[in-house]
Amino acid sequence: MARLEYSKKVLEHFTNPRNVGEMKDADSVGTVGNPVCGDMMELSIKVTDDRIADIRFRTFGCASAIATTSMLTEIVKGKTLKEAEELKWDDVVSNLDGLPPVKVHCSLLAVEGLKIALYNYYKKRGIDRPDLAPKETEAEHVHSDEGPSCV
Ligand code: FES
Numbered sequence: 001m002a003r004l005e006y007s008k009k010v011l012e013h014f015t016n017p018r019n020v021g022e023m024k025d026a027d028s029v030g031t032v033g034n035p036v037c038g039d040m041m042e043l044s045i046k047v048t049d050d051r052i053a054d055i056r057f058r059t060f061g062c063a064s065a066i067a068t069t070s071m072l073t074e075i076v077k078g079k080t081l082k083e084a085e086e087l088k089w090d091d092v093v094s095n096l097d098g099l100p101p102v103k104v105h106c107s108l109l110a111v112e113g114l115k116i117a118l119y120n121y122y123k124k125r126g127i128d129r130p131d132l133a134p135k136e137t138e139a140e141h142v143h144s145d146e147g148p149s150c151v
Helices: 006-017 063-076 079-085 090-094 101-124 140-148
Strands: 028-033 040-046 052-060
Touching: 006 063, 028 101, 040 063, 040 101, 052 063, 063 090, 063 101, 079 090, 079 101, 090 101
Parallel strands: none
Antiparallel strands: 028 040, 040 052
16 A cells, blocks of 8 residues: 655644634534545534634544644634635645645545534524535545545
8 A cells, every 4th residue: 555645734733733622612513524434523613703713623533634624723713704615625735735635535524514614603593505505425526536545
């Protein structure tokens, strides 16, 4: 099996992840799981004046899932909800100086968790945002694009 090469930033965020933990007074929580590898992600947000005032995550996942979610929390903290909604998985990956192709799906798990947290936030306020709704097969789809490996 080929050895995975990680950037210094990925290794740094994996060994020293930012914004880890539970948020007791969260305004919203998003949880998502990858049906192929079994990784789980939970993202909690605190919203003030339409901005993400605080964000925390917990994961049962791989090094890339930890690193990408750590980076995602740094990117979106202080951003408006609209700016956070527009975040794409490749924004997170480029901020980490890349991921090995078979690990790209891990960044999708982080972004999907954030979108679900935002979806739940709006839903609590009676606002329907189907564009942010959980996508059952997206993580699985990326797995199949990148090959069956999920290690
Ligand atoms: Fe990291 Fe699948 S999400 S191995």
